[in-house]
Amino acid sequence: MSVSTVAADQSVCAPLPVLGRDVTVPLVTGGEVTYAALDYAASAPALQRVWDDVAAYAPYYGSVHRGAGYLSQLSTDLFENARATVAEFLGCRAGDQVVFTRSTTDSLNLLARAIPADCRVFVFETEHHASLLPWRDAQVTYLNAPRTPEQAVSTLERALADREPHGPALVCVTGASNVTGELWPVRELAAAAHAHGARIVLDAAQLAPHHPVSVTDLDVDWVAFSGHKLYAPFGSGVLAGRSDWLREAEPYLAGGGASRRVTRRTDGGVDVEWHDSAARHEAGSPNVIGAYAVASACKALTETGFDTLVAREQHLIRTVRDGLAGVPEVKVLSLFGDDAPRVGVISFVVEGWNSSHFAAALSAEYGIGVRDGLFCAHPLVRTLLGSDPQTQGECGAPEAAPGEKSLNAIRVSFGAGTPDEHVERFVTAVRELVRDGAKWQYRTEDGRCVPAV
Numbered sequence: 182m183s184v185s186t187v188a189a190d191q192s193v194c195a196p197l198p199v200l201g202r203d204v205t206v207p208l209v210t211g212g213e214v215t216y217a218a219l220d221y222a223a224s225a226p227a228l229q230r231v232w233d234d235v236a237a238y239a240p241y242y243g244s245v246h247r248g249a250g251y252l253s254q255l256s257t258d259l260f261e262n263a264r265a266t267v268a269e270f271l272g273c274r275a276g277d278q279v280v281f282t283r284s285t286t287d288s289l290n291l292l293a294r295a296i297p298a299d300c301r302v303f304v305f306e307t308e309h310h311a312s313l314l315p316w317r318d319a320q321v322t323y324l325n326a327p328r329t330p331e332q333a334v335s336t337l338e339r340a341l342a343d344r345e346p347h348g349p350a351l352v353c354v355t356g357a358s359n360v361t362g363e364l365w366p367v368r369e370l371a372a373a374a375h376a377h378g379a380r381i382v383l384d385a386a387q388l389a390p391h392h393p394v395s396v397t398d399l400d401v402d403w404v405a406f407s408g409h410k411l412y413a414p415f416g417s418g419v420l421a422g423r424s425d426w427l428r429e430a431e432p433y434l435a436g437g438g439a440s441r442r443v444t445r446r447t448d449g450g451v452d453v454e455w456h457d458s459a460a461r462h463e464a465g466s467p468n469v470i471g472a473y474a475v476a477s478a479c480k481a482l483t484e485t486g487f488d489t490l491v492a493r494e495q496h497l498i499r500t501v502r503d504g505l506a507g508v509p510e511v512k513v514l515s516l517f518g519d520d521a522p523r524v525g526v527i528s529f530v531v532e533g534w535n536s537s538h539f540a541a542a543l544s545a546e547y548g549i550g551v552r553d554g555l556f557c558a559h560p561l562v563r564t565l566l567g568s569d570p571q572t573q574g575e576c577g578a579p580e581a582a583p584g585e586k587s588l589n590a591i592r593v594s595f596g597a598g599t600p601d602e603h604v605e606r607f608v609t610a611v612r613e614l615v616r617d618g619a620k621w622q623y624r625t626e627d628g629r630c631v632p633a634v
Contacts, residue, residue, distance in 0.1 A: 272395030356388030417471030504608030
């Protein structure tokens with residue numbers, strides 16, 4: 182389906198129903214307006230269908246794996262069926278494991294605990310902190326930000342070829358940047374990793390809500406994503422992929438569910454036999470509702486069809502980018518250039534504006550929610566802004582007062598539930614703020630720019 186078809190056939194490409202679509206918020210200038218949620222890259226609103234599925238299951242809530250009662254058995258079936266649904270959504274291979282976690286961050290920390298002791302990890306400085314920071318016990322090589330997809334592949338190839346000794350290695354890479362929205366050459370990076378005897382894990386937190394992700398087609402070893410970016414509620418995530426390192430590692434958490442058998446020794450200690458399945462890393466009572474919600478979201482996106490979702494999102498991306506291009510004071514941040522394929526995540530700075538001030542005005546005067554700061558990707562944002570990537574700064578917090586120079590950026594992001602009106606209102610608001618300035622006075626409070634009372 183082409184972009185022109187999207188514009189012509191809104192009945193086919195209407196936004197998916199999400200929670201909060203009719204919420205109104207007050208404006209400092211008076212009155213109320215329907216809230217325009219344009220911070221999907223942080224947390225996407227839950228699909229109405231997902232919420233309805235969870236509500237329908239709630240009366241049947243029961244413990245899993247350890248109960249003989251009907252509700253316990255029902256919940257166990259639902260939990261394991263959710264695992265199968267996620268495996269199908271991700272195109273997992275026979276023998277792959279799907280481990281339910283709390284988030285992408287939790288998933289990658291789990292994998293970091295499971296890698297061999299002598300494993301080398303290769304990660305680009307462009308990663309979200311969830312991908313950049315978990316490898317504290319490993320020998321890590323941080324790679325400079327590439328300026329083309331081809332440079333990303335060649336940079337990785339050189340780094341892998343130069344490693345000594347030639348032991349186990351893991352590459353961690355994002356599928357779509359949480360700062361620029363640009364798609365990374367995952368399949369090519371996977372091929373480069375495997376050609377040099379390394380494995381690869383894909384951070385699909387920003388990719389999975391927007392594009393199909395197949396472990397098999399992309400030939401990655403693992404994939405991680407979060408439910409709250411995939412139109413499910415907070416508190417659930419997934420790590421899926423090869424079972425060998427996960428099966429051989431000590432459990433991520435020690436406790437009930439992870440253990441198959443525990444016996445006392447004659448010396449007073451205990452011997453433990455751990456599960457070989459995903460349960461090995463799912464100790465404790467699992468988040469059954471979270472897993473079910475993730476599976477429901479996977480089904481909803483699959484049934485809607487990613488061709489339709491991608492086509493509509495490209496229409497929204499074009500609306501925003503064309504609108505921002507008409508404002509000379511706006512600079513859109515990019516690694517790979519204007520023509521790079523991307524998802525609905527766009528970051529920018531505005532000449533003469535502190536980023537927090539601009540974001541605060543969008544919210545208070547137009548009812549538009551965006552994100553400002555460094556987006557938990559400090560080295561990347563610093564690089565894109567032309568400053569020292571090592572400069573310190575708090576995640577998401579501005580460092581300057583209204584009107585002062587800011588080394589932070591503004592991010593607008595959207596997806597399957599975004600109406601055209603929201604992105605059109607955003608473009609209009611940007612033009613008006615740049616042209617006329619803010620209508621209200623703002624002050625800094627606890628590191629945030631807020632309307633002055």
